[in-house]
Amino acid sequence: MSANITYLRLMLRGTFSLLKLLATNPGDLRKLKERSEAAGERYVRPPRRYELPAYDPSMKIAPRRQRYLRPTRFCNPYTPQVMALAHSLGAFRLQPRQYAKAAFAFAKEKLYLEICPFDEVDLTLQRGAGTCFHLISVFIALCRAAGIPARYKMFSTTMIQAWRSALVDQDPMVKKWYDSLGYFMIEGEGEAFVDGRWTVAHVGPTAERQASAGLPITRFGEDALGLWFFAVPGTLMIMESVPLGLGRGSHFLQRIAPGSLERVNLGVLAQSEAGLKVLAAAGGVEAYDRKVRMAMGPEVPTLELEEKKGIVFAE
Amino acid sequence: MAISYAEYMELFDKRVAAYIPPLESWSPVEKAIYGIPDPFHLPPEVAQRLQFEALSFTFRHHFQKNAYYHKLCLERGFTPEELKGPDDLERIPLLPDRFFKEYPAGRDFAMWLANVMTGDLPKIVIKEKNPSYDQVIEAFQQAGITVCFSSGTSGRHTFIPRDERTFNLSEYAITKGAVAIGYPGWSPEMKGYLMMPNPRKTHLFAGRVAMIYFDTISEVTVAIDREVSVDLLAKAMGADRSLAGRIVQYASRKTEKRMVEKIIAWLEYHQEKTQDVLTLVGAPYLLAGVLEQLEADGKRLQMGGRAGVATGGGWKIQEGRRIPSEQFRAWVEERLGIPPKDCIDVYGMVEGNGWMTHCPEGHYFHIPTCYFKPMVLDKEFKPLGFGQWGRFAFLDAAALSYPGFMVTGDLVKMLERCPVCDRTGPVLEPEVRRAVGEEMRGCGEEVRNLVSSDLGN
Secondary structure (H helix, E strand, O other): OHHHHHHHHHHHHHHHHHHHHHHHOHHHHHHHHOOOOOHHHOOOOOOOOOOOOOOOOOOOOOOOOOOOOOOEOOEOOOOHHHHHHHHHHOOOOOOHHHHHHHHHHHHHHOOEEOOOOOOOHHHHHHHOEEOHHHHHHHHHHHHHHOOOOEEEEEEEEEEOHHHHHHHOOOOHHHHHHHHHHOOEEEEEEEEEEEOOEEEEEOOOOOHHHHHHOOOOOOOOOOOOEOOOEEEOOOOOEEEOOOOOOHHHHHHHHHHHOHHHHHHHHHHHHHHHHHHHHHHHHHOOHHHHHHHHHHHHOOOOOOOOOOOOOOEEEOO | OOOOHHHHHHHHHHHOHHHOOOHHHOOHHHHHHOOOOOOOOOOHHHHHHHHHHHHHHHHHHHHHHOHHHHHHHHHHOOOHHHOOOHHHHHHOOOEEHHHHHOOOOOHHHHHHHHHHOOOOOOOEEEOOOOOOHHHHHHHHHHOOOEEEEEEEOOOOEEEEEEOHHHHHHHHHHHHHHHHHHOOOOOOOOOEEEEEEEOHHHEOEHHHHHHHHHHHHOOEEEEEEOOOEOHHHHHHHOOOOOOHHHHHHHHHHHHHHHHHHHHHHHHHHHHHHHOOOOEEEEEOHHHHHHHHHHHHHOOOOOOOOOOEEEEEEOOOOOEOOEOOOHHHHHHHHHHHHOOOHHHEEEEEOOOOOOOOEEEOOOOOOEEOOOOOEEEEEEOOOOOEOOOOOEEEEEEEEOOOOOOOOEEEEEEEEEEEOOOOOOOOOOOEEOOOOEEOOOOOOEOHHHHHHHHOOOOOOO
């Protein structure tokens, strides 16, 4: 319930901020739609990085009615495409953790980031690209299809400059919106329940995008929070489903600001290209990751929150 | 006749007796902090013995009573049984300072603090269903645990819980260092101006740390005498762009000018009407505002010989502008008449209790090695020798309520001994930098943000 209230508060604040910006900068409204005519400045989606496996009706199905396993908004794990992919990644064959890692690697490294309106996981898989929420939904759907409970973790966030340069500063209006709010309205991660605990999966950035910002390549179980995202206190939300309104909001944005979204997508492509050069110069993903992690110093140990005698929560 | 050093420190210890536990309860940590006459004049072999005994005690304490640190030690393959001599100290597993920035919200924040802490907790009652950071901090305070926070420009705070024992050790250590190095300059009759938030009204470390200042001298006037909560700080830092945030920022701009005027009025009053000996303690940025205002008004005060300055938090006066400490001291002398030898800086951080204090002669940071082991690490996080720039890390024996074995985001250069004065032990070069990729931070930066874009910034 409190997650819904937090979400509602964020949506209202974000929408108000955007409407205020549009009202006070009417000239900018036209720029939101404007697309460049130059060929090199139009966004062209890169080719999909994988083939979709064939579906077989005999494929095993996970229980569909339990919380965190059932289909939710924009995330149906029981479509033929999702189930076929889940089985090809090792659903019901691998141990849950190993399978979740495989699903994580797929969602993180095989899909491109592309700012586009919300739609179903099937369509994301066909396209091979989507927003971070599309990618998270792919991860969650793959987990649920294999009987592993999975959910969304959402928050408003500030971010390191390198990330901001690629995602926010590409378009003046997006930048103004970010500056006006003081943070990025909504960002997310997935969480899968394996080995008795919820394990975070940050599938948003590919290795090359992370390399372009000098970040280590995220592993299953590693959080973006504290590294390149910094959650605005009080905005963390755990949800089973993509909340109501986010989908409509994304369609509305696409309608009023196709030019802005295209510029952000071009920024993402440029970020990926730059990152590929960084990876090549470092001698590959693993060598790059080793070097960056070494420079970051000791790893941050995971703090498991255990019951402690002394703390009393009044009812 | 000048007071002897022994009498001087006896007087100091009497003044701050409330911070010193009974002798019979002292562990090697207390012995290394309360039991020595001067942390900066110990024979090296004595400092090394005290340091080893204190750190062995603290390392064993965390290994035995802190679940995550115990696990970390096992993962890194180093346990108290393997700590056999001073050479082994560098093998003690270190935590990155980022560890204390990764915390959840609400009741989980209370659980996080409880899990970060070493040992048993007193009873802490969290009444709210979805408590704010401030409410959790207050609940811990009610139970005698001081949770201090700091933050970077992103608004991500560092939270450190100190029980009474650790807090008192830290308070005593910072003051003893400054009093010892300033011998015979301190007197309990002194009057002071605290250019930071009122320690009784904030848990911001760049304020709370000065609690002992009130017990050390006869009278303290506070520059920022209002509640400074986590929430208010977020608004003042600009992280909160809501209407409330903007109102706080606007109010800050309105009050800062008055703050500087009050400090100048206080200085002028004492120059003209009293013979009191004065101290100015706090953020260099606020003092820089005073100096700027005096410059704008064409005023020069003559406080030399009866006033001293102790700053903390670095020299980040404006974004992208850095004032070297030497230049700052010259400016202080020009506008306040206080000579550079009476203008010192203290380097420390919310995560630690080791306070490195400028010597008046050379303004190198002297390190209290009797309980605090400094290290400088290379890019692969291996210890470097003296005379090289690297990342600052430390083993802090005074951190008993949390593991204070840490790698920081600061770049320092450590020398085997001070090139200028005769104090013993290693020193840090006067300027401390931030490592590339680390957020700009420091107490001075927080106060700078707190008073917002003040003083014509």
